[in-house]
Every structure is written in C-alpha cells, then in structure tokens.
Amino acid sequence: MNPELSCTDASGKAAEFGALKDGYMFECSTGLSRMLLSSPTCPVLEALGKKLSFEIAVGLNGRVWVNSNSPSIVIIVANAIMNSESLSGVQQKIMAEKLLQKIQND
Amino acid sequence: MDGRLANTRKLTVNEKKFIETALASNLRIDGRNPLEYRKITIKFGREDGSSEVQLGQTHVMGLVTGQLVQPYQDRQNEGTLSIFTEFSPMADPSFEPGRPGESAVELGRIVDRGLRESRAVDTESLCVLAGKLVWAIRIDLHILDNGGNLVDAANIAALASLLTFRRPECTLGGEDGQEVTVHPPEEREPLPLIVHHLPIAITFAFFGGEGKMVVDPVHSEEAVMGGRMTVTVNANGDICAIQKGGGEGVPQSAIMHCLQLASLSAESITKKIKNAVEAYNTERALRKIKRHPTSDAGNVSVAALDVIEQNKNIEQVEGSELSRHHLERLKLVPEDTCSSRGNDNDDDTKPSEQGGTGRVQGNAVNFLGGPSSWDPYSKGVDPDSLKASLASRGVSTRHMKQNGSGENSPKTELEKPTKDIKLAVLATDTSGTALQTNGEKTLKDAVKPKNKRRKRASPSMKGS
16 A cells, blocks of 8 residues: 545645645644644744744644755754644744754854 | 564654655764764662663663672683663563563674673682682673664663672681682772773664664664674773674665774773763772771771872762762762762852852762761761751851861861751651761860850851
C-alpha cells in the first residue's frame, strides 16, 4: 500500500489544496500540532515566516508537512518546530531567531 | 521475530525521497554536515564501572563487573572478557525481550572484536593464580533509547565503563602460595584495569548508489540507507576492526576515505572519553578521602583538602560552587560533577569565598559517605543546616563560610550553624544520614556555642 498525502477541506474536496507533493512530513505531538494551528499564529511559525518562505500543512493527528524551494529551508523549519515541543511562546521566538541567525551567519 | 518485523519503523516514501534530496545538497535532516558527529555526553554512576552515554537521542548504559573463575584450557594465565547486550524494548518498538535479534548480536560482536582482537584490555594482568583463578570481566550494555547508531554509542559506553571499573586487589598467601585472599575495597584500594588503547567505533551509512556517505546516522537515516560500514580505530591510527555487513556495495576508494575520516573522528572522541574519565577519577578521589572513620580523619580531610585546593583549585572551586548552589542535589554530586562541571562555569558568582568554599566542599563530601557516627554538631549536618538556613535567611550561611575559611579547626564552623543544626535536627530528625568526624568536639564545645550563637548571629545578620 502506498499512501498518498492529500489536503482537503471539511467536505473532502480538494478546494485549492489537493495532493501534497514533495516536501517533508514528520511527526510531532498532537498538543504541538494544535498549538501550530491556533490563532493568533504560533510564535515559532511567525518568527520563521518573517524570514523564510515555506508551505506548511498541519494535521490534528500530529503529522506536519513542510515544503519549500530548497531543502535547507525545509530542514530549518522542521527542526525549529520539533524543538518547540516544550518551549513557551517567548522561548519559541528566541529559539527560532537564534536558529535563523546561525543560518545567516554560515 | 514476527513482532520485531511488524514493529519496525515504517518508512514513508515521502521521507525517503526527502532525505535523499537533502543529501544531494549535502544536508542532513537534523542540520548536521554529512561528516559531523552528534554531541556525546558521558556520565558515570555511583558504582565503579557504570557509565551512561548519550549520542544525540541514542542512550546506552554500560556496566562492568568482575568475577573470579577458572581460566580456559588453552589460555591458562589470561583473564577473560565477555560482552552482553540488552536491547530493551523501551528503546525501540521493534526490540522484543528475550533472545537477542540479529542487530543485537552484531553490535555485541563488533564491540567485542574491537576490544579483544586489538588486545585493548590487558588480559594477562587479570591472572591471579595461573591455571586456577583468573578474573572474568563482564561488560553489560543496555540500550535505553534508539536514536540511531547504537554501535558507536555502545562502544563508547563499554570503554568508559572499562576505564572506571575497579577490581578488588588479590594477594597470594599460604605455605605454598596457593591461597588467594580477595581484599574488600575498605581494606585495600581496588585496582583499575590495564587498558592499552581505546578502540573507537565509527559508523558510516551509504545512500542511493551515488556514493553519498554520512557519519553517525540518525534513526531515520538508518531506515533509508542502502548500506553501512563500521570502522573501529584507535587514536594512534591503528585499525582494530572493520565491519561491513550486507547492503549496497562500496568502492575501494570510498573505504579508504572512510578509514581516514574515522581516524580523525577517533582522536576527538578519545579525548572526550579521557576527559570524562579523568573528571570522574578526581571526583572519586575526593569522595574517597572522607571514608576513614577515625577522628584524625577530621584533620586529615581538612589538610588533604587544603592540599588539593592548592593543586586543583579550579576543580575545587567548581565542585564547591556546585555544592553551594545545588544543595538539594548534594547526594548526586559525585555523578553530576562529571557532566555538569562544564555547565557550572557559568554559575560562578562568588569568587571571594574560594577559601571558604573549599571547606564547604569538604563538608559536602563528608556528608555524602562518612561512616555513621551520629553527632548533632558534626560537620555532616552542615548541608542540612545550610538548606534550612538558605530557606530562612540565606545571608548567614555566606558569613558562616567566610568565618570558617579563616580557621583551620572544624570547631568554629560548627559554632555558626549550631542553631540551624538544632533546628534541622529537631525538625527533620536526621539520624544516621549525617555524619562524621570531627575529633575536636568536647562538651565545652557543645555548651559554648549557645552563648556565642546569639552574639555572632546578630553581627552576621547586621553585616549582611
């Protein structure tokens, strides 16, 4: 069985999302995925979104899919999200900014 | 076996594709370079010969024990070395309890070959009575968490345990020199094993057939890789063992390249292991000093501490800062000093008390393991009193230490915290745990402090 990743709206239709191609899917806890989906935007996503451009789809089952033009951005985003598992809002922002700084310096 | 196969990590096509795409641009999913090792943390337990190694998410525990047995027929004057691996089901869903699986056997074999074939551990020194009694060294490796690259982590754990293991000293006696007496550790200091060199295992993972190679694969990389190779080298550049089991083929040039990379990594890992072991040994020596139950030990420990202070001031300050700042974890000081010594450099805040803190370290050390001569005014209660006083009035303890540093006798230190000691004793009923020696305690001392206490307590309070 070869499952296919697909993103649909509540009624099951593609509605602009459709099949998720490429990118990287990883698992996180369901609590973290709820936080990523919360509004206002979760601090880590906000901090990352200011500097990087990427696509992200978060499932309530704890699966997160990230895609971007270059694999390095995908890796940065994935690691930042995985690291923010146990951090508070402020800590997440600091962690994300430190990570971005490190990348820019390289 | 079915359970193992059923529970192995399901590899998604998406993940496989992404890991390979990232590798094409020399990126790994945890952000490392292809040739970068994860962070290694080595900790030791209270027992000699127990170690805990963390390589990123991978967590392995090693334990070395020794037993006197009859030697093998064909090696009458050599000890034996055996390795047992335990792949705990809590490490990975695919690990089942009971008979070791293929990877468990392979891991044990790689570690064993690295140590045995290269003669890293001197087995002839393990002989007690040729042909009759030799030491059988047993290494137990417990896998606690599988984050990838178990072989390397297990190897480091085995080496760290071997270096810190101490075996009891044996002497031959009797009329014909055939009687063997095994001296308990209290009688004679146990001896370390003779380890000539440290064979370090470095694992390489190969991908995709284009010769993409990474060092120290993570769990997901291991699921994707096409083939793996483990090279065991030591810091001198000697190749102790090479293991390439199955998987895709690797050209000879790649193998030579791997060997060169391995010897570079081996040097840095050897240094890390040696530093950790040295820190442990220093801490162990400090702990050992207060083992003596006699009253002289009170002065001996003080004098010895002063000597040690001069020789290893840095260690002392670090250790004592630890004991000052983390009084709740006093009991864990021996284990924690090794790993957190480096961390505590950031916590140095009171350089002015270097003299006094030396004494406090002595107190903390004494408290940890002294013989049970319960004395309410003994130094050993200091940590409790410090805890109590820190809670009520942190200032007074600092002053106590400063005063205590001026003198050489343990008496004056006690005068300070006696009030706190009394409180601690009454409140917590610390019988037996605290202890030890002071030697210069007399009834007069017991009485004096009460009067002095009131006088001194106020100036110290005011002085704050």
